[in-house]
Amino acid sequence: MARILLVGSNGQVGQELERLLPTDQTLAISRSQIDLVQPELLRDAIRQYQPSVIINAAAYTAVDRAESEPESAQTINAIAPTIMAEEAQRLKAGLIHLSTDYVFDGKQNTPYLESDRTNPVSRYGRSKLAGEVGVQSCDRHLILRTAWVYGAYGKSNFVRTMLKLGSDREQLRVVVDQIGSPTWAKHIAEAIVELLPQFEQEQIAAGTYHFTNSGIASWYDFAIAVFEEARSLGWRLNIQEVVPITTAEYPTPAMRPAYSVLACQKIFGILGRHPAHWRQGLRQMLTHLSQTPV
Ligand SMILES: NC(=O)c1ccc[n+]([C@@H]2O[C@H](COP(=O)([O-])OP(=O)(O)OC[C@H]3O[C@@H](n4cnc5c(N)ncnc54)[C@H](OP(=O)(O)O)[C@@H]3O)[C@@H](O)[C@H]2O)c1
Numbered sequence: 001m002a003r004i005l006l007v008g009s010n011g012q013v014g015q016e017l018e019r020l021l022p023t024d025q026t027l028a029i030s031r032s033q034i035d036l037v038q039p040e041l042l043r044d045a046i047r048q049y050q051p052s053v054i055i056n057a058a059a060y061t062a063v064d065r066a067e068s069e070p071e072s073a074q075t076i077n078a079i080a081p082t083i084m085a086e087e088a089q090r091l092k093a094g095l096i097h098l099s100t101d102y103v104f105d106g107k108q109n110t111p112y113l114e115s116d117r118t119n120p121v122s123r124y125g126r127s128k129l130a131g132e133v134g135v136q137s138c139d140r141h142l143i144l145r146t147a148w149v150y151g152a153y154g155k156s157n158f159v160r161t162m163l164k165l166g167s168d169r170e171q172l173r174v175v176v177d178q179i180g181s182p183t184w185a186k187h188i189a190e191a192i193v194e195l196l197p198q199f200e201q202e203q204i205a206a207g208t209y210h211f212t213n214s215g216i217a218s219w220y221d222f223a224i225a226v227f228e229e230a231r232s233l234g235w236r237l238n239i240q241e242v243v244p245i246t247t248a249e250y251p252t253p254a255m256r257p258a259y260s261v262l263a264c265q266k267i268f269g270i271l272g273r274h275p276a277h278w279r280q281g282l283r284q285m286l287t288h289l290s291q292t293p294v
Contacts, residue, residue, distance in 0.1 A: 001025055002200055005051035007034075007042070007084065008058025012151035013098060016189035017057055027051070031058075037072060039080040046087040053094040053200060054084050055192060056135075059128070061155075063102070066124040067253040077127035082134025085141065094140040094199055096192060099208075101147035101180060103129045106257020113263045114145075114208045122254040132208065142199060143208040144192070147262055148222075150282075151185030152289050158182075158219070159285065162226040166239040176220035176244035179259045181212035184281030194271060204270060210262035213278035220244045222278075229283050233290045 002025050008014040009028035018028045027049050034041045036058055046054065059077055060066060066073035081097055088095040102125035103118040120126045135141045150157040156164075165172055191211055198204050217225070223242055231237060247258070268275055 002053060002196070003027075003049065003051045005029070005046065005049055005054045007054065007056045010154065011057050011059070011061075012149055012154035012157060012185040013188050014057035015153035016151060016186045017055060017192060020189050020193045036076045036080040039075060039083045042080060043083050043087055046084065046091070050091060051088075051093055052091075053096065053196070054088050056081055056084055056095065056097045059098065060124070063122060063124040063256070064253040066122065066127065070123045070127070073123055073127040074130065077124070078130035078134055081131040082137065085135045085138035088138040088140065092140070094142070095135060095138045096142045096144065096195075096199065097131065097135045098188070099132050099143050099145040100125065100128045101145060101212075101260035101262055102257060103132065103145065104257050104260055106178075106259045109259055111261040111263035112210070114210055114266060121257060124254060139206060140202065141206050142195070142204065144188070144211045144267070145208065145262060146183050146188055146210075147212045147260055148180045148182040149185050149188065150182060150285065152285055152292075154185070158222060159226050159282065162223050163230060163235070163237075166227050166230070166237040167235075168238070170238055170240045171243065172223065172239060172241075173243045173245045173250070174220045174223040175247055175250050176218045177246050177258060178256055179216055179218050179261060181214065181216055181261055182222050182278040182282065183212040184276075184278075184285050186285070187213060187276055187281055191267070191271060198270070209267040210264045211267050212262050212264055212275070213281045214264070214275040215277045215279065216261050217278060218244075225279055225282055226286075229279075229286050233286055235290065
């Protein structure tokens, strides 16, 4: 029987994972149990629990704040996963780790393959890339790079921010020149759970895989879709106008890739199905939210 250690169980993906993983085989830990700014505590916990697989859904995800807190981002996104990899290796366990489209610089205009050159343009992206390198020291690793994650649970995200702003305001300005694939946290968690049996039996080659919902959007397109879908579900919104603006008109501390669409054929080949379109994920998430407000 698998012994699963889920790290980061309070995050968007972490909460979806905790709902899906078998409770009798899973130890889920969040920041309140172990603060990853002291990653050595995690080493002790892994030695005690002796998992057969570690799933790391924890990360320092505040992309802009990472510019002024690079040490915290590095500790949580690079040192902690490296310790997970070292301990997994000692136990001959597997390690499933989440990473990001922000390891790329966004200068490409076709979907990024797993083998494409990384070149992060932010401290967050650099810390996540360093985490990938650390994770590779475990023979049985799976790095799932995903992108533009939103979910019903965990901290706020683009969808929930848009719903709030869309009910408070009549006009919004949203960036139109960054392109990616919005991805529902639940779809990421479902894919991980689907992959687990094969991963445990070492039927999936160790390495890096891209996983997102299909289709592409700008943040502007995504905002419009949130309002359309929410209204179709009966949400009362005050928003009248969404104005497309450029990244240059909305300066942020961290640079973001202009284009970070990920090619996901490799993982969907293993899953043996097609990815859900981002708009379908959005509709499902909003339906869920409207039935069970968080
Ligand atoms: N969000 C995105 O748009 C996005 C895009 C691409 C890739 N990803 C990657 O996907 C993965 C999951 O992302 P997500 O959106 O689910 O992230 P999230 O909602 O921000 O969750 C991250 C979790 O990490 C935990 N964490 C942060 N600092 C910690 C610390 N010092 N000690 C212990 N736990 C700590 C957080 O704890 P608290 O709940 O206590 O804060 C949170 O539960 C991450 O690897 C992320 O890099 C995310």
